[in-house]
Each structure stands twice: as structure tokens, then as C-alpha cells.
Amino acid sequence: MNEALAPFQRLEHQRVLFADGLALDCGAVVAPLAVAYRAYGTLNAAKSNAVLICHALTGDQYVAEPNPLTGKPGWWDTVVGPGRPIDTDRYFVICANVLGGCMGSSGPAEPKPDGSGLWGTDFPSVTIRDMVRAQKRLVEHLGIDRLMAVVGGSMGGMQVLEWAATYPEMVVAAAPIATATYHSAQNIAFHEVGRAAIHGDPDWKGGRYWEDGGIPAKGLSVARMVAHITYLSEAALGRKFGRRLRGASALTFLEDVFEVESYLRYQGSTFIRRFDANSYLTITRAMDFFDLAAEHGGDVAAAFRGTKTRFLVASFNSDWLFPTQESRALVRALNAAAANVSFVEIATDKGHDAFLLDEPVFHRALGGFLRGAAAKAGV
């Protein structure tokens, strides 16, 4: 790994500060509360065309423009933009960096209010619902009473569900994609491998690596490598790499032998330049804690009883991180709550990552669902 590469950098981001802070589920208060965000399109006079996008674990607010850290296109560039399914010519699109994130919102990578350095591992434990509460502060700050839609995949989908369950009167339409109402034991297990890699890296220094400007590069990159496997599928890895060798001359275990190995190492090495390790620990924990049924007496349907929100649930048939059966269970709970719900399972071999990629059938379904929601909201 090339240590000369600049590790994670903190940049200036567009953000709002709420001096009174935010009370969290764990009982702590984060004050002031910073919410970094980006917005695209124009809010109409009736303020009825706002669409909130919730990003996934390692996403950020730069949905539809080049990312200032990596220079790469926005992470949902194919979905959000003029004439795209989430059409910035028609809708006012907002995306906020999650609470606990490392792109300008309050989180472990931000300075502590008492001036004693960064929050680091002192940053309180956050939940998906805390993230949603922080987003609600931003939405209200922008003068918006009701969101035409809340859309997100993976951890973003968890936030969508939490939005619809916690603030149903504010959500006309909700699209939880490639997600579930709770984080499964298997998913928690994979997260724990990632966290163990970070904790086990001597450069993590008990979470105080920021004091001397270093980062737990090895641990964070291994965390990313194992997570990245869960985002793909056996079929996609086989299609892209198969068992192709990188020309290793002898039987060896000391260097990259297979192409899939060097691909994963590359994924790990680029990730450490754009993500903070303590943020990764905080956010993976928030996902692990997520269990919508537990918040509503053990019954997901109870979270949505009487809801007027329209739902689009979408899953991908090769996604083994958030498999279709979990989306179908959500659909059945929504039916039990007599909610208005659409559901499609998209055929693809791209695994969990498919929700971020070029999937025309999914894009048509999402676009059509949002046009229906826009008609209902009078946009």
C-alpha cells in the first residue's frame, strides 16, 4: 500500500449548524448539530416537489455532481439529474451527509465542541432514527413541511423506512430499495470482521490516530475489502475476474496471484483516502442496531398502520446482503398495514451494488413510481 498517498482529508462542505443540538436515542446530546448537504433543482412555490435522498454506509451528499474528494462522478449520477428518474428539472432534490458521517455532518471526524481535538471514539453511538432526526432538522430549515418522496438504498433504505414510520405525515412517497427492516445476524457478523480489522490495526491507536495525523490504513482497507465482497455476487465476480491469474510465475502466497485479489486491494486502498475509520465504526454500528419491529412492539406492520404514504419496495435477485425475502417480508407487513405499496424484484447478476449501477428496468420502475407520487402531491 502506498503510504505516500494522502489519507482521508477534511474539506469544507456546505452545511447548516443547529446550535441547540440533537438529543440522541442513547441519551447523549450532540450540540451544535452540523448537517452537511447538497441540493439540486428548484423548490417550487408550493414547496411540494422536494425529494430527499438517503445515502448508504459509505456514500455521501454528493449524489449528482463530482465528488470533491475523489473527483469521481456523483454516486447516483445515473439516477439523479435532468431527465433522469429522479428528475432535477421537476423535483428539488436534497441529500444530507448522515449523522456520524465524515463529509461535514457531526461525527467522529469533526472537532469536539470543547476544542479538545476531534470527537473520535468519544462521538456518541447513533441510530438510524438519529440520522433521520438530523435530516428532519435540515428539511425544516429549508422551509419544507412535506417531502414528495424519500428515496434510498441499503442503509439509505433503512432511513427511508424510519422516515415513513416516524414522520408519516411528512412523507408522501417512500422508496426503500435493497434494504430490510432489520440488520441480519449475518450482516452484523460481516460488519464485525471489518471492525475487528480496524481495532486490530496498531495505527488505530485506540481510536486516537488523528492526534498524529495517521490513519489505520491497513485495518480500514481490509474492512472495505470484506464489505466489498458482500456488495457483489459470485456470478458478477466470476464474470469480471473468474480465476484469471496476474501472471505470477510460481506458486506463491506473498503477492497478488488472482485478478480478483488485486481488484479488492485496489478497492481497499482507494477507500482509505475518502473515509474516516471512526466514522466507519460509528455507522456500521448504527446499521447493526436497526430493527424497526423492535421499535414498534415487535411488529413491523404496527410501524405503518394507518399510513397514507405510498411505498415502492425494490430488491435485486442476486443481492445476498439484503435478499429479496427481506423485501418481501416488508411488503407483506405493509400489506398487513393496508398501505399502498408497489414491489418489484429486478433480475441482475450484480448483487447488492446493483442499486447503484445501470439497471434500466429498476430506473423505469423508480421513475414511474415518482411520477405517480408527483401527481398525488400535485406537482
Add this chain to the structure above:
Amino acid sequence: MSDASPEIRFVAKNMRLDLRLIAEMIAPDARVLDIGCGDGALIEYLIRDKGADARGIEIDMAEATEAVAAGLPVIHGDADADLAFYPDGAFDYVVLSRTLQAVERPREVLRQMLRIGRYAIVSFPNFGHWHLRWRLLTTGRMPDNETWDRPWYETPNIHPCTIRDFFALCAQDGYVVERWLAVDDKGLGTPWKRSPWLANLFGEQGLFLLRRG
């Protein structure tokens, strides 16, 4: 608002004729579940023209996706597995058109329909039609026409029944037949409605409006 508003894909006159007959049975502003809704033609009509809160279930993923892309509340699912999850009395009407003969447990599906809906509207191809009887009598082979268009070993129609069989099941399970008619293969009503015996011989399809007894 830009001019990208969704185009109107269906108007009533383009709708399959049996769907028009079904639509005529449904009161305005009703809550409707259409099982086996295809691309959503019936629910789109009910939503637009009858002010209904109409939803659909479709087993074919491509059709379900078309319906969702048209902004319709349709889920990918099937009658045998998904009806059990809806609460009692969630709908005014539950529609099952040309699908009863293809489900795994038709009796249970009917029971679920009348649990979650006040009325059930059911249409099915009539296996008692004289043409099918004639073919079986003269050739000794399974029927082969527009409805029964696939060989016995790959037809999805695993539970064929006749109009009289259906009357018998309704009587057995205590369902009240509010209205019924026999229709020809184009879905036009035929004048056999006084006599189940004649309808069973000459009707291509049976169409029933049921309620709990």
C-alpha cells in the same frame, strides 16, 4: 409542471372486454384488489375513471414492472402465498380474473378473497363448454383452443372447473352469488343467465360476483 406527465395508456374502450364487465360490477370510490392484474389495465381504469383506491398483485415480473413503471400500486406476488398477509375487510372488492384455474389452492384463495374483501369477483374459463366436451368425446384428446392453448403437461391451468362446479363450491362454502353471467371468448355477455345448465354448455367463461353468506 413540465410536460413529462405520464401518458394515458389505456382507455376503457381498449380494455379487454371481460375487464369492462368486471369494472361495471364495481361501485365508484371502492377499495379494490386485482389479483393477477397483468400490466394493470383494470386498476388504472378504476383509479382514473371510478375514483377507486385500486391495487394489484401480479405473478409475472415483467408485467408487474410495467405496471409499477406506469405509476400503479402493483406488487410482484401470487394469490396462493400473499393474500394471507392482508387484514380482514381491507377491500370492498377483490378481483380474480381468468386466474382461479391456475392457482394451487383455488378453494383457499376464494376463502382469502372473501376474508379480505366484502365482495369477490371471479372469472374463469368454463371447462363444461360444449366444444371441449365434443372434442373430448370425439377425439379422446385434451382440448386445444384459445384458452386451452398448451399441452396438458405444460398448461398453467392446473385446476379447470365448470360453471356448475363453481356453483357447487359456492354452495358448499356458503358464498352468496350476487350476480353471475356466462360470457363468450370475447367477454361479451351471453343470454344464458337464467339457466346454469345452458350456461355451462354454451358459456366460454363464467363471471361471478360473490359475497360471504
